[in-house]
Amino acid sequence: MIVEYIRYTIAEVDRASFEEAYQRGSLSLAAAPECVDFELSRCEEGPESYILRIRWKSTKAHLEGFRKGPHFSEFLAAIGPYVTSIDEMRHYKPTKVVGKGGAVPSLFEWAGGAQAFEELFTVFYKRVSDDDILAPVFASMDENHPKHVAAWLGEVFGGPKRYSTEHGGHEHMVGRHLGRGITEEQRRRWVQLLTDTADVVGMPEDPEFRAVFVYYLEWGTRMARLYSGPNPPPAMKAPMPRWDWALTPPYVPGKS
Numbered sequence: 511m512i513v514e515y516i517r518y519t520i521a522e523v524d525r526a527s528f529e530e531a532y533q534r535g536s537l538s539l540a541a542a543p544e545c546v547d548f549e550l551s552r553c554e555e556g557p558e559s560y561i562l563r564i565r566w567k568s569t570k571a572h573l574e575g576f577r578k579g580p581h582f583s584e585f586l587a588a589i590g591p592y593v594t595s596i597d598e599m600r601h602y603k604p605t606k607v608v609g610k611g612g613a614v615p616s617l618f619e620w621a622g623g624a625q626a627f628e629e630l631f632t633v634f635y636k637r638v639s640d641d642d643i644l645a646p647v648f649a650s651m652d653e654n655h656p657k658h659v660a661a662w663l664g665e666v667f668g669g670p671k672r673y674s675t676e677h678g679g680h681e682h683m684v685g686r687h688l689g690r691g692i693t694e695e696q697r698r699r700w701v702q703l704l705t706d707t708a709d710v711v712g713m714p715e716d717p718e719f720r721a722v723f724v725y726y727l728e729w730g731t732r733m734a735r736l737y738s739g740p741n742p743p744p745a746m747k748a749p750m751p752r753w754d755w756a757l758t759p760p761y762v763p764g765k766s
Contacts, residue, residue: 511565511566511567511604512565512567512601512602512603513563513564513565513601513602513603513604514562514565514566514572514600514601514602515561515563515598515599515600516561516562516598516599517561517596517599518560518561518562518592518596518597519559519560519595520559520560520592524592525552525558528560528592528595529550531589532550532589535585535588535589536548536550537584538581538582538584538585538588539581539585541581542575542579543575544566544567544571544572544575544579545564545576546565546567547564547565548563548564549562549563550563551563566601569601616668616754617668617723617753618664618667618668618669619669620714620719621667621713621714622713623664623669624661624664624669624670626711626713627663627667627669628660629711630704631656631657631659631663633710634656634704635651635655635656635659637703638703641699643695643696644696644700647690647692658673661677662677662683665750666751667726667753668754671750674750679749680748680749680750680751681748684737684748687737688737688742689738690738691739692734692735692738697731697732697734697735700731701727701728705727708723718755722753722756725756726753729751730751
């Protein structure tokens with residue numbers, strides 16, 4: 511992944527037309543398969559300064575793919591009048607220094623922390639034992655299994671790395687599913703019952719959290735079914751998955 515930064519100095523009289531030009535040009539960026547995402551920002555302290563950030567698959571994808579492809583001509587036609595206002599245009603390679611601040615709570619924190627996840631899975635696995643479809647799958651379940659799964663999902667949702675440090679991480683989880691032959695009916699029932707249990711124990715009901723919650727359950731259970739089948743994917747050494755709000759921002763009560 512390569513990040514291109516383009517700095518502009520735009521006179522006050524031209525700012526509205528400049529932003530309109532990039533609004534038109536953004537359609538070409540959005541259609542370009544070489545482009546990952548983009549953002550145009552204006553400086554608060556000096557409103558004549560703009561920075562355009564574009565993430566490309568690679569520098570080559572930008573210079574030889576996009577610029578020689580079908581979308582560049584329309585893009586240039588839209589923003590061409592402002593090319594002479596460019597102060598800098600360079601590609602930057604991201605470093606390993608990356609992270610998030612504390613302004614946005616993790617999914618783990620939003621859900622209520624370790625206690626909330628342990629309650630969720632304690633109640634869930636009690637219901638599993640009475641479920642005709644799932645009970646046979648967990649007939650020999652260890653009494654600590656609910657706590658282990660709670661530690662897994664808590665870590666996946668941004669909580670402490672307990673599953674990695676205490677239970678063997680992703681490799682151990684994969685190993686627990688190998689050869690089990692989970693059926694699609696069992697997978698779907700697991701998702702349905704856990705989603706229902708989230709309602710029973712009072713997990714957050716806001717659409718933003720529940721959308722990400724179900725998103726992970728669908729992904730996770732489908733991966734589990736693949737690992738349990740005759741030809742599991744070669745992901746034994748893969749790192750723990752980490753889920754976040756992604757494109758679904760956290761719900762803020764009282765705000766639309």
